[in-house]
Amino acid sequence: MFSRDNWKEIFETIRKNKLRTFLSGFTVALGIFIFVSLFGFGNGLINTFDEFFQDDATNVFFFFPGRTSKPYKGFKSERQIEFDNSDIEDIKKNFPMALEYITPRITRGAMVRYKSESNNYTTRAVGESHQFAEKTIMMKGRYLNTLDIKDKNKYAVIGRLVEQDLFDDEEALGKFIDIGGSMFKVIGVFQDDGGDNEERMIYLPYTTRQLLEKNNDKIDQFIVGFKPEIGYTGAMAFERSLERYIKEKKVIAPDDENGIFIRNMADALQQNQQFAGVLQLIVAFVAFGTIIAGIIGISNIMVFVVKERTKELGIRKALGATPANVISTILLESVFITTISGFSGMLFGIALLSSLGDTLEDYFITDPYINTGTAIFATIALIIFGAIAGYVPANRAAKIKPIVALRDE
Amino acid sequence: MIEIKDLHKSYKMGSNSLHVLKGINFKAEDGELVAIMGSSGSGKSTLLNILGMLDEADSGEYVLDGIPIKNLNETKAAKYRNKFLGFVFQSFNLINYKNAMENVSLPLYYQGMGRKERNEKAMKYLEQVGLKQWATHLPNELSGGQKQRVAIARAMAAEPKLLLADEPTGALDSTTSYEVMDLIQKINDAGNTILVVTHEEDIAHMCKRIIHLKDGVIVEDKKVKQVRAADYVQQG
Numbered sequence: 001m002f003s004r005d006n007w008k009e010i011f012e013t014i015r016k017n018k019l020r021t022f023l024s025g026f027t028v029a030l031g032i033f034i035f036v037s038l039f040g041f042g043n044g045l046i047n048t049f050d051e052f053f054q055d056d057a058t059n060v061f062f063f064f065p066g067r068t069s070k071p072y073k074g075f076k077s078e079r080q081i082e083f084d085n086s087d088i089e090d091i092k093k094n095f096p097m098a099l100e101y102i103t104p105r106i107t108r109g110a111m112v113r114y115k116s117e118s119n120n121y122t123t124r125a126v127g128e129s130h131q132f133a134e135k136t137i138m139m140k141g142r143y144l145n146t147l148d149i150k151d152k153n154k155y156a157v158i159g160r161l162v163e164q165d166l167f168d169d170e171e172a173l174g175k176f177i178d179i180g181g182s183m184f185k186v187i188g189v190f191q192d193d194g195g196d197n198e199e200r201m202i203y204l205p206y207t208t209r210q211l212l213e214k215n216n217d218k219i220d221q222f223i224v225g226f227k228p229e230i231g232y233t234g235a236m237a238f239e240r241s242l243e244r245y246i247k248e249k250k251v252i253a254p255d256d257e258n259g260i261f262i263r264n265m266a267d268a269l270q271q272n273q274q275f276a277g278v279l280q281l282i283v284a285f286v287a288f289g290t291i292i293a294g295i296i297g298i299s300n301i302m303v304f305v306v307k308e309r310t311k312e313l314g315i316r317k318a319l320g321a322t323p324a325n326v327i328s329t330i331l332l333e334s335v336f337i338t339t340i341s342g343f344s345g346m347l348f349g350i351a352l353l354s355s356l357g358d359t360l361e362d363y364f365i366t367d368p369y370i371n372t373g374t375a376i377f378a379t380i381a382l383i384i385f386g387a388i389a390g391y392v393p394a395n396r397a398a399k400i401k402p403i404v405a406l407r408d409e
Numbered sequence: 410m411i412e413i414k415d416l417h418k419s420y421k422m423g424s425n426s427l428h429v430l431k432g433i434n435f436k437a438e439d440g441e442l443v444a445i446m447g448s449s450g451s452g453k454s455t456l457l458n459i460l461g462m463l464d465e466a467d468s469g470e471y472v473l474d475g476i477p478i479k480n481l482n483e484t485k486a487a488k489y490r491n492k493f494l495g496f497v498f499q500s501f502n503l504i505n506y507k508n509a510m511e512n513v514s515l516p517l518y519y520q521g522m523g524r525k526e527r528n529e530k531a532m533k534y535l536e537q538v539g540l541k542q543w544a545t546h547l548p549n550e551l552s553g554g555q556k557q558r559v560a561i562a563r564a565m566a567a568e569p570k571l572l573l574a575d576e577p578t579g580a581l582d583s584t585t586s587y588e589v590m591d592l593i594q595k596i597n598d599a600g601n602t603i604l605v606v607t608h609e610e611d612i613a614h615m616c617k618r619i620i621h622l623k624d625g626v627i628v629e630d631k632k633v634k635q636v637r638a639a640d641y642v643q644q645g
Contacts, residue, residue: 005524016506315502318463320491320519320567322484399483403463406502 010333020308021337024301028338028382029345031294035287035378036349036370042283044353044360044368046276051366056194059100060133061224061239062263063246072253081250081259083219085210088127091224094245098238100227101129104206104219110180112202114166121162123179123202125209133223134192136203141173141188144205148187152207156184159199160191179204182212235266287378294382299389302334306393313397314405323398330394331387338386342379350375410571410602411437411460416469418455429455430466431625437604437618442597442635444613445606447622453606454575456622460604461494461573462486474570491519495564499576501556503548509535509559510544516567527566534562538592554585561592565601572596572603578612590615590638611636 014021065081083104091102106125111118124130131143139160148155156177163172176183179202192198210216226238243262244254252259306313313326321329353368360368397405418430429452437443447453458464459471462481471478473493481489495516496502503512510531517527535541538558540551548556557577564572574593578586590612597603597617605616613619614636621629 005518008524009518012511013506311502312504315504316515316519317487318461318490318496318502319516319563320487322487322519324484325487325519401464403458406463406498 006328006332010329010336013329013333014337020305024298024305024334025337025341027297027301028294028386029341029348031290031297032342032345032375032379032382033349033352035290035294036346036375037352037368038290039283039287039374040349040353040368040370041360041365042280042287042368043370044356044365045279045283047366047368048361048364049272049276049279051193052272056265057133057135057225058265058269059226059228059235060265061226061242062221062265063224063242064221064261064263066258066261068252068256069258070253070256072256073251075251081252083222085217085219087219087246087249088222090249091222091242091245095238095242098226098230098234100225101127101132102222102224103127103130103133104222105130106206106209106218106220108180108209110202111178112162112166112180113178114175117166117168119162119165121200121202123156123204123209125204125206127206129225130203130223133225134194134198136190136192139189139191141186143188143190144203148205149207152211153205154182154184154208155187155205157188157190157203158186159201160189161196161199162202163189165200180212232266232270235264239264291378291382295385295389298334298338298382298386299392302330302386302390303393305334306330306397310397310400310405314400314402317402318406326398327391327394330397331390334390335383335387338383342383346375346379410439410441410474411435411604412470412472413460414470416456416459416471417467418452418459418464419467429625430459433469433622433625433627435620435627435630437602439602440597440600441618442594442603442616443605444616444619445604445622446608446610446613446619448608450624451622452625453608453622457573457575457604457606460571461496462490487519491516491567493570495567495569495572497557497560497564497572497574497577499579501548501553501560501580503556503559503563505548508545508547509540509551509562512548512559513563513566516563520567531562531566534566535559537565538562552585553581554588557581557585557589558592561589561596565596570602572601574603574605576606576608578607578609583611584642586612587638587641591642594635594638 063083065083068075068077068079068081071077088102088104092099103126108123108125109120110123112121126144127149128144128146136143141157143157144155156179158172166172166177167175172186172189175186177186184204206219210218224242226235230238239262243260246260247254247256250259316326350370353370356368358366413433413435416430416433419426419428433456445453445456455464459466462478465481478489504515507515510528513531513534514527517530532541532544535544538561540555540558540562543551543555548559551559577593578589581589593603593605594615605612607613614633615638616633617635618632619629620627
């Protein structure tokens with residue numbers, strides 16, 4: 001059945017029936033190609049969603065002050081809440097178990113100047129642990145440290161693009177830049193996965209910023225990092241107790257939704273992962289449908305092929321082809337075509353995916369890829385089911401009496 | 410060579426049953442060239458199909474070269490056809506995407522013969538029918554007479570015990586018909602047993618024996634003096 005001669009006979013038939021070969025091959029190749037691309041795009045979509053969260057640490061809460069919406073304990077509503085340095089100290093003191101770090105953040109825009117170059121940048125006045133919350137990566141020099149905060153040093157850590165804009169090819173470390181009228185020494189240059197905006201930031205010690213602003217102790221917002229080992233439920237409980245504590249301290253009604261705002265990254269990540277999971281399910285469903293459509297397509301072609309070859313098969317039977325000969329002629333030919341075209345469709349799909357890379361990032365598709373195992377599994381499934389689907393008409397053709405087949409015009 | 414006893418065959422046409430063969434008895438010896446004649450509907454093609462194991466009889470006996478042909482499954486029938494029988498059809502029935510040589514070698518392929526050997530053999534038979542130089546041509550590049558000669562070469566390639574020809578000249582003009590009959594006579598001269606179904610008197614008289622079929626029974630079975638087709642073929 002698998003002799004060299006048999007294969008030669010099959011190759012010859014394939015070579016001499018180009019349209020038929022093309023039709024069945026194209027259907028299979030297209031089916032696999034669409035499956036691979038679709039699956040890859042789905043994975044690309046999931047990549048994008050993951051990336052939204054890769055930029056920052058996920059074990060953090062962001063606390064923002066708000067304006068109360070309810071009168072409480074003698075205070076009127078519409079009261080502006082403000083955070084200050086004592087809040088940081090109190091949280092450090094009261095939550096040593098779950099707290100990993102806490103850092104304030106005071107955001108200001110400023111005109112920044114070096115020699116003749118100047119530009120507007122966002123500055124963030126922060127504590128030393130802000131580096132972990134933002135996942136800031138140092139390229140050279142160092143980040144702000146505890147001493148800088150304590151001494152209220154006029155030090156600045158600038159983003160990669162700030163260095164590029166202001167210093168061109170010059171070395172930025174150790175140089176002094178003018179930030180909103182005060183001179184700061186550049187002690188470090190950083191990069192960040194969060195994109196260009198993140199790399200146009202300038203980090204300053206928050207104490208220095210407070211000193212410049214009439215030596216106050218106000219804080220825009222603060223970021224709490226919790227210990228990862230407390231887990232998701234622990235994080236949710238920690239968030240609730242922090243909220244309760246701050247509300248009590250700031251005299252905000254416990255049921256007031258607007259006094260303070262908390263953004264819980266762990267919660268957002270959890271939701272994101274659920275969303276990605278649903279997305280994957282939908283993609284898998286559609287891809288599965290494509291494979292089914294491919295199988296139906298190849299079955300239809302097999303019916304057509306057998307119909308077209310009825311007379312030929314009748315001649316072959318008259319000349320001594322057994323039913324097994326007839327079935328193997330049809331099946332081996334179809335399996336051969338589906339294998340070749342299936343794998344080339346798969347390779348085309350994989351080639352397309354790997355050539356795309358980041359080009360579709362604007363459409364939320366990043367680095368689309370497909371597991372080689374998944375792709376090969378789908379291809380083999382299509383080949384096997386194609387063969388099963390082809391067996392039915394092949395078997396019927398083998399059973400037709402030669403005399404009936406010969407009459408077929 | 411062939412022995413047939415009380416062969417019956419009927420076809421179902423809706424609720425009616427059409428009794429085509431109503432008890433056929435005859436014998437044919439080795440090396441005979443028999444014409445089976447009859448008007449259309451007389452059952453001659455049906456008889457040939459049964460003899461060729463392309464169709465099955467409802468009842469009766471059929472012995473081919475001492476082997477009783479009965480209760481055949483498809484696989485067995487295919488093997489017998491391959492080993493014992495060669496077919497020549499009115500409409501040639503060549504495979505249109507295979508060239509002359511490949512068509513001739515096809516029965517040998519199903520015998521399991523190697524490619525080189527069967528191509529050599531196919532060339533030998535093509536040479537015998539005078540088409541050696543047409544070996545690489547596809548059927549649609551050949552004339553009707555040439556196609557039938559390729560078909561005869563194909564039927565002979567497997568060296569069958571019995572050659573069955575169903576209206577071999579039915580689709581050909583008279584000159585070409587005589588050429589084909591000349592070839593069939595030569596093959597018969599070499600000792601092969603041949604059955605020819607025809608409704609043409611002149612073709613029938615080029616055989617050695619004529620069996621007349623009418624309404625499913627043999628009405629006449631006579632030996633005739635063979636007319637040599639070569640006398641009608643233009644020489645040169």
